[in-house]
Amino acid sequence: MYESRGKGRTMSITSRLWFSAVTFLTGFSRPMLYSYQGSLPRLPLPALKDTMSRYLRSVRPLMNDDDYARMEKLADDFQNGIGKKLQRYLVLKSWWATNYVTDWWEEFVYLRGRSPLMVNSNFYGTDAILLHPTNKQAARAANVCHAAFLFRRLIERQQLQPIMVQNAVPLCSYQYERTFNTCRIPGLETDKIIHFGDSTHIAVYHAGRYFKMPCYYKGKLLTPKELQIQFERILSDDSVPEKGEAFLGALTAGERKPWAEARSKYFSKGINRTSLEVIERSAFVLILEEDSHDYSEEDPEQLDNFGHAMLHGKGYDRWYDKSFNVIVMKNGRIGFNAEHSWADAAIMAHLWEYVLTEDLMDSG
Structure with missing residues (x-):
């Protein structure tokens, strides 16, 4: 499910067999709306280093060289400082929540917004x-x-x-x-x-x-x-x-x-x-x-x-x-x-x- 896809990438044999098996088995029944809810995988928690790497990659097109250099320094400070403690909290939450970000995303991205x-x-x-x-x-x-x-x-x-x-x-x-x-x-x-x-x-x-x-x-x-x-x-x-x-x-x-x-x-x-x-x-x-x-x-x-x-x-x-x-x-x-x-x-x-x-x- 999490295998990289895109132009120039080839699906592995294991994934091909898995897709074939799932397609074959589901062909015998019509699943109900919530049939898969209990079997959905937990949202994987990326390592702190990978998170910071992706963050820097996402902001690079928006910054000039000086601003990006400053952001690299801030990211490094975060990764080696408070980020470690916050990452531990995420690990603990990911153990009991199927999606460690859903409730926070809903509250802080949407519901706490005060703008129209x-x-x-x-x-x-x-x-x-x-x-x-x-x-x-x-x-x-x-x-x-x-x-x-x-x-x-x-x-x-x-x-x-x-x-x-x-x-x-x-x-x-x-x-x-x-x-x-x-x-x-x-x-x-x-x-x-x-x-x-x-x-x-x-x-x-x-x-x-x-x-x-x-x-x-x-x-x-x-x-x-x-x-x-x-x-x-x-x-x-x-x-x-x-x-x-x-x-x-x-x-x-x-x-x-x-x-x-x-x-x-x-x-x-x-x-x-x-x-x-x-x-x-x-x-x-x-x-x-x-x-x-x-x-x-x-x-x-x-x-x-x-x-x-x-x-x-x-x-x-x-x-x-x-x-x-x-x-x-x-x-x-x-x-x-x-x-x-x-x-x-x-x-x-x-x-x-x-x-x-x-x-x-x-x-x-």
């Missing part, structure tokens, strides 16, 4: 730009919403196949658990990720208003047509947003500490708390945009504008704390905006590929 999520952490995806199945906003929203809940069902029933490298080496599937019903909650010094119980509704934002939209009835997922009727009712609703409602999402777009303070002061009780829980506990957030974006070979700037809309919108019309937002433009184009701390982009890409495929099949 909007452009510093969140990422986005766009529609299948060469295909445009419908211009009806409510119909596209219904198909996408239905497909997303089908994907959630596959996760719950472990009917998704694990992602496999070269169709033989499984990747960890743990992050799938937090795809839905998950929200990042702001804190004064560090945020936390909350995964709520199974949610049967989504939060819909349209024209400055938030709606709680049920997607199940008596335990059964609504059909795309039934979901479309609800989206059409939201689109035809001409009610006026409550004071401050339209710009509420801007709190999730700014610095984390002010948002944590505002959340504690203004959203700890009453209707504000109830309304906030509807958004944070939803399966996901869906945005019904009032603008249209498209793709044109003659005007590449259109795709740039599409990407900008998916990444940051107007700055207040996304709920950036949510695990992901589905965005449906007025002309039926779709995209997503996803918060990064709960999972790698590969998980969101898997969901989005499934959604687009199911959506196109339903539309066809």
Whole structure:
């Protein structure tokens, strides 16, 4: 699994035999999503010397000769000083943790960050730009919403196949658990990720208003047509947003500490708390945009504008704390905006590929 690969490298005979055996044995059964979790190897801990060597190699292109010479001196001091003690701590942790870096990476790289999520952490995806199945906003929203809940069902029933490298080496599937019903909650010094119980509704934002939209009835997922009727009712609703409602999402777009303070002061009780829980506990957030974006070979700037809309919108019309937002433009184009701390982009890409495929099949 850890053998070097690349141009000019040849896989060893041992690895070839191992890959052949694994491919042959897995061909007799369809593994469930978490089938390999108990057999995944621990993350190997590199020697301190190797870590410093790789670090210096990674920063060399960014530094001139004088700065690099200084960095070499600092690296040598670290390696022969406090680095030895820290390495011993890592060795101890690696004995009882399957991945000695996961919890620290999540906390210190993501959750302790105090800068805005909007452009510093969140990422986005766009529609299948060469295909445009419908211009009806409510119909596209219904198909996408239905497909997303089908994907959630596959996760719950472990009917998704694990992602496999070269169709033989499984990747960890743990992050799938937090795809839905998950929200990042702001804190004064560090945020936390909350995964709520199974949610049967989504939060819909349209024209400055938030709606709680049920997607199940008596335990059964609504059909795309039934979901479309609800989206059409939201689109035809001409009610006026409550004071401050339209710009509420801007709190999730700014610095984390002010948002944590505002959340504690203004959203700890009453209707504000109830309304906030509807958004944070939803399966996901869906945005019904009032603008249209498209793709044109003659005007590449259109795709740039599409990407900008998916990444940051107007700055207040996304709920950036949510695990992901589905965005449906007025002309039926779709995209997503996803918060990064709960999972790698590969998980969101898997969901989005499934959604687009199911959506196109339903539309066809």
